[in-house]
Amino acid sequence: MSLHIALSIFAILGGFVALVWGADRFVNGASATASNFGISPLIIGLTIVGLGTSAPEIFVSIVAAWQGNPSLAVGNAIGSNIANIGLVLGCTAIMIPLIVKSEILRREYPVMFVIMLVALILMVDGHLGFWDGIILTSGVILMIYWIVSLSLRKNKRDPLEKEYAKEIPQLSTQMGIFWLIVGLIILLISSRFLVWGAVNVAHALGVSDLIIGLTIVAIGTSLPELAASLISAYKKEPDIAIGNIIGSNMFNLLVVLGLPGIIAPHMLDASVLSRDFPFMIGLSVALFAVAYGFRGDGRITRIEGALLLIAYFTYLGTIYWQIT
Numbered sequence: 277m278s279l280h281i282a283l284s285i286f287a288i289l290g291g292f293v294a295l296v297w298g299a300d301r302f303v304n305g306a307s308a309t310a311s312n313f314g315i316s317p318l319i320i321g322l323t324i325v326g327l328g329t330s331a332p333e334i335f336v337s338i339v340a341a342w343q344g345n346p347s348l349a350v351g352n353a354i355g356s357n358i359a360n361i362g363l364v365l366g367c368t369a370i371m372i373p374l375i376v377k378s379e380i381l382r383r384e385y386p387v388m389f390v391i392m393l394v395a396l397i398l399m400v401d402g403h404l405g406f407w408d409g410i411i412l413t414s415g416v417i418l419m420i421y422w423i424v425s426l427s428l429r430k431n432k433r434d435p436l437e438k439e440y441a442k443e444i445p446q447l448s449t450q451m452g453i454f455w456l457i458v459g460l461i462i463l464l465i466s467s468r469f470l471v472w473g474a475v476n477v478a479h480a481l482g483v484s485d486l487i488i489g490l491t492i493v494a495i496g497t498s499l500p501e502l503a504a505s506l507i508s509a510y511k512k513e514p515d516i517a518i519g520n521i522i523g524s525n526m527f528n529l530l531v532v533l534g535l536p537g538i539i540a541p542h543m544l545d546a547s548v549l550s551r552d553f554p555f556m557i558g559l560s561v562a563l564f565a566v567a568y569g570f571r572g573d574g575r576i577t578r579i580e581g582a583l584l585l586i587a588y589f590t591y592l593g594t595i596y597w598q599i600t
Contacts, residue, residue: 284476291470292496295332299349299500302459303328304445318427321440321516322380323420326523328397329504330356331459332497333524333532338539340489345475346536347545350404351489352497353532354552357525358490359498361559362588364505368517369581372509376518376567376574378436380426384522387422389413392557395529399553402544409537415530419524439513454539470496483599486545490595491550518567518576525560527552552581555591559584 284428306324311317327334337349349373368374394415447455470493478488508516513559536542562584567574576584 281480284473284480287469287473288477288492290306291426291466291473292499294466295317295335295470295497296499296503298459298462298466299328299331300332301455302463304447304457304494305452305455305457306444307443307452308447309449309456312447312449312452315573316427316437317441317444318380318437319424320325320424321436321519322427322523325440326445326520327527327531329500329520329524330532331463332467332526333528334498334535335414335463336493336497337532337535339467340475340485341536341539343471343475344540345471345485346540346542348471348474348478348485349536350488350533350548351491352493352554353395353528354548354556355490355494356498356532357528357556358552358588358591359494359524360501360528360582361563363495363593364498364502365518365563365576366583366585367502367583368505369508369576370578370585371506372514373578373581374450374509374517374567374574374576376515376576378481378515378519380436381515381519381522382427382568382574383414385568387419388522388526388560389564390527391419391526392560394532396549396553396557397429399544399549402546402549403430403541404533404537404544405541406538409534409539412530412534415534415539416431416527418430419526419530436515436519439508439516442511442513443508443516462466472575484545486548487595487599491592518574521563521597527568551594551598555594559587562587 303325306328307320310320310324333352336352340349398411473495474488475485478485501520505517506521566576566580
């Protein structure tokens with residue numbers, strides 16, 4: 277192994293660790309600051325925490341597109357959504373079965389599917405352009421407005437609000453802003469190291485930036501979601517475990533997928549529409565089927581978690597089979 281590749285692997289591993297830590301600091305600082313300004317725990321959880329768990333993907337997308345590797349950013353967006361459902365929720369449900377009671381989450385499923393449909397329509401021509409990116413990123417404003425309106429209209433406390441209230445750290449406004457800034461700086465620096473290492477490894481292995489983004493980078497940037505879901509399930513906060521995934525997937529499609537269109541418009545690899553996007557839709561439908569709760573509380577059992585995990589490894593196997 278050459279020194280260059282060894283340094284690249286070290287940059288990837290170190291970048292992952294720093295991304296997880298930076299995202300955690302960013303979420304804690306932003307949540308505490310917002311709480312000190314009187315914003316409700318439900319709004320903080322559905323917006324700031326949801327955006328914060330997607331922070332690694334967002335920063336990696338910005339850096340990758342800015343450095344001329346937009347395919348890595350697209351792969352990271354779609355691959356992270358697939359990993360969030362198949363890997364993160366699969367592993368979490370296997371360890372601790374999830375029971376979902378939140379009415380708000382039930383209302384988020386249709387919005388998630390609408391966002392997927394809009395993204396598919398914009399990408400179906402095989403090109404992710406500037407205006408495609410503008411439409412997607414502008415959708416974040418509409419989504420946040422809808423979330424805030426939904427939160428304010430609730431007549432009774434949703435279980436999700438109680439769970440988020442327990443998780444908001446108690447920090448002074450000054451310390452909250454400090455950790456917010458530190459988290460942002462760490463996210464920026466670590467994402468640059470990660471993209472540099474990932475591109476080098478991709479070239480050394482002779483695979484495309486898209487493949488690296490769909491696999492190695494997507495798994496790594498999904499680590500905050502995995503940690504958050506496992507901790508939430510362990511604390512008997514299953515609504516947060518699934519709510520973070522739904523929120524993260526929506527932010528990934530709107531921001532992480534939209535930014536490379538704005539920064540570096542490009543033609544998409546054909547496999548994005550023929551393999552990756554359909555797989556993401558399929559796993560999203562599977563999540564909806566088991567977790568919506570048509571006749572009561574939504575549930576993801578250990579068996580269903582195992583099936584999600586098997587589906588994820590099937591997806592990785594499909595990628596491996598196609599590139600070899």
